[in-house]
Amino acid sequence: MELKVYNTLTRKKERFAPKNAHHVRMYVCGPTTYNYIHLGNARALVVFDTIRRYLIFRGFRVTYVQNFTDIDDKIINRAAEEGDEPAALADRYIREYFRDADALRVLRASVHPRATEHIMEMQEMVRVLLAKQIAYVLDGDVYFSVRKFPGYGKLSGRTLEEMLSGARVEVDARKQDPLDFVLWKTAKPGEPSWDSPWGPGRPGWHLECSVMSSKYLGFGFDIHGGGSDLIFPHHENEIAQAEACEGASPFARYWLHNGFVTVNDEKMSKSLGNFFIVRSLLQEWPPEVLRFFLLSTHYRSPLDYNTEALGLARRSYNRLRNTLELIEEITGGQEAVPAGRLSKEAGDFRHQVLTRVAEFEEAMDDDFNTSLALAALFNLGREVNGFINREDFAQTPAALHILIHVRHYFTSLLEVLGLLPGESRELAPEYADQMRGVIAGLEAGDRNLLPDVLPDEPCALLDLLLQTRQLARQQKNYQLSDRLRDELREIGILLEDTSRGVRWRLV
RNA sequence: GGGCAAGUGGCGAAGUGGUUAACGCAGCGGACUGCAAAUCCGCCACUCGCCGGUUCAACUCCGGCCUUGCCCUCCA
Numbered sequence: 001m002e003l004k005v006y007n008t009l010t011r012k013k014e015r016f017a018p019k020n021a022h023h024v025r026m027y028v029c030g031p032t033t034y035n036y037i038h039l040g041n042a043r044a045l046v047v048f049d050t051i052r053r054y055l056i057f058r059g060f061r062v063t064y065v066q067n068f069t070d071i072d073d074k075i076i077n078r079a080a081e082e083g084d085e086p087a088a089l090a091d092r093y094i095r096e097y098f099r100d101a102d103a104l105r106v107l108r109a110s111v112h113p114r115a116t117e118h119i120m121e122m123q124e125m126v127r128v129l130l131a132k133q134i135a136y137v138l139d140g141d142v143y144f145s146v147r148k149f150p151g152y153g154k155l156s157g158r159t160l161e162e163m164l165s166g167a168r169v170e171v172d173a174r175k176q177d178p179l180d181f182v183l184w185k186t187a188k189p190g191e192p193s194w195d196s197p198w199g200p201g202r203p204g205w206h207l208e209c210s211v212m213s214s215k216y217l218g219f220g221f222d223i224h225g226g227g228s229d230l231i232f233p234h235h236e237n238e239i240a241q242a243e244a245c246e247g248a249s250p251f252a253r254y255w256l257h258n259g260f261v262t263v264n265d266e267k268m269s270k271s272l273g274n275f276f277i278v279r280s281l282l283q284e285w286p287p288e289v290l291r292f293f294l295l296s297t298h299y300r301s302p303l304d305y306n307t308e309a310l311g312l313a314r315r316s317y318n319r320l321r322n323t324l325e326l327i328e329e330i331t332g333g334q335e336a337v338p339a340g341r342l343s344k345e346a347g348d349f350r351h352q353v354l355t356r357v358a359e360f361e362e363a364m365d366d367d368f369n370t371s372l373a374l375a376a377l378f379n380l381g382r383e384v385n386g387f388i389n390r391e392d393f394a395q396t397p398a399a400l401h402i403l404i405h406v407r408h409y410f411t412s413l414l415e416v417l418g419l420l421p422g423e424s425r426e427l428a429p430e431y432a433d434q435m436r437g438v439i440a441g442l443e444a445g446d447r448n449l450l451p452d453v454l455p456d457e458p459c460a461l462l463d464l465l466l467q468t469r470q471l472a473r474q475q476k477n478y479q480l481s482d483r484l485r486d487e488l489r490e491i492g493i494l495l496e497d498t499s500r501g502v503r504w505r506l507v
Numbered sequence: 508g509g510g511c512a513a514g515u516g517g518c519g520a521a522g523u524g525g526u527u528a529a530c531g532c533a534g535c536g537g538a539c540u541g542c543a544a545a546u547c548c549g550c551c552a553c554u555c556g557c558c559g560g561u562u563c564a565a566c567u568c569c570g571g572c573c574u575u576g577c578c579c580u581c582c583a
Contacts, residue, residue: 032581156511158578164509164579228512229578230583231578232579270581271580271582296519297519297520298521301520302512302576312532313519313531316530316532319532326545326546371530375520375530376530378530378531382547385545385546385547476541482543485542485544494545497540497544498540498544
């Protein structure tokens, strides 16, 4: 089986072959740190994190670089508004970035380089481009001359003429060509600046990615990713600078771009003001649900955000989580159990599972088709549910042996998508108060079934309630048992009676 | 104006030149259950924006049209 990826550069799906057969080097454009990240930023993070996880799953070593743009106009402006130093503001939002990204189970990059830590290297690239006469100086600014780079437009698939005809930019008459872009920008009074041969200033906004990607991954690395709004001009300009400077091509071999999150079918963006901050979404939705939502559509397609869509994602994701909990309930923490003889059913089951695992890989191999991969997971889940819930299911060594293997498969595939639930079997202390409220509301006769002194610990309290309810059921006191179930449900604890006893989960 | 995508059941969303158009949610019927929940089984698009064309055969290829989104300016 071969992995295929859609390359923006060729506008085709191509067989993925990293330069080094076992080692993938990838770079993803990270955020400008002047604000909390929003769901659109999160999509790019989660998509490329998932791609990275899958590459690792497939046996590649992956070096993953993601930058922070920690100096730029927006940071300077925002800092001025808040009366803060630009560097301090950027630092703060980098810390906030990690809180959100960690919560979303986005693995930390191998390197998280910052623009301000690479000023020297950027100046060096400007020097080379000037020496090659591909760039020119204009009143302390340095511009890249797009006419001097023949490949300009190859990523966005447009010629210079096409770009000009639709230009909405007001033209700076001093530039040699309207599309020339800035490499080094003179500082205005009061702005942060670095000394340079062209006067105090700061780097142009495309330079950092050209420089830092090559520095950490080497020129000609494998994957460059980002949102599709970066194709032009950001990535186009990265290519122009890097390739003109190096005098070689390609700068990056595969260009991957994710589609947008829209709101009411309109792009979610900071400038439109219709964005949803990850920090607030996380207060309402578990991170797995947000990830499920982001991965339920192919990464290149648009994804429309609305509350119903997240509700759908939660209900869908719960199905996978239920299966995972079921299988963990049966296998406990047990590791390999001797096989024994396989029944026909067990053999068929194992075969089905392996088929579903193969389907998952096939889906991911086809340009990371996560929606198809999720379908494979749902089918795998159905096999598991069916096997365990068979009337004649018995926890024989053979069955356990298979289920332990299946647990391994199921969890590793969920892990590829970052969808393993966090350890949340802990009950927050608030639940204890709410349960006390439930107990206080009982009829006096029912209340007497419980001890006068109640435990403080929420889990112990819940156990007590479950025992009481079990007793009530044995005595066919369904009025009490149903009441307890309903009231626990009200406070967010869902009870399910199974043949193996009662099971609870948080909703 | 130029460039690029996309239009699939009540909703979300895959997919293919030719047997029954995945998967999930919702809904309906059945099994299980004291009742639920979870789970399982079954049903749920004669049809894939519209009109032409190519083909023995198109939802899938081509052309036109309509609609929507994105890029051409900072934005994941």
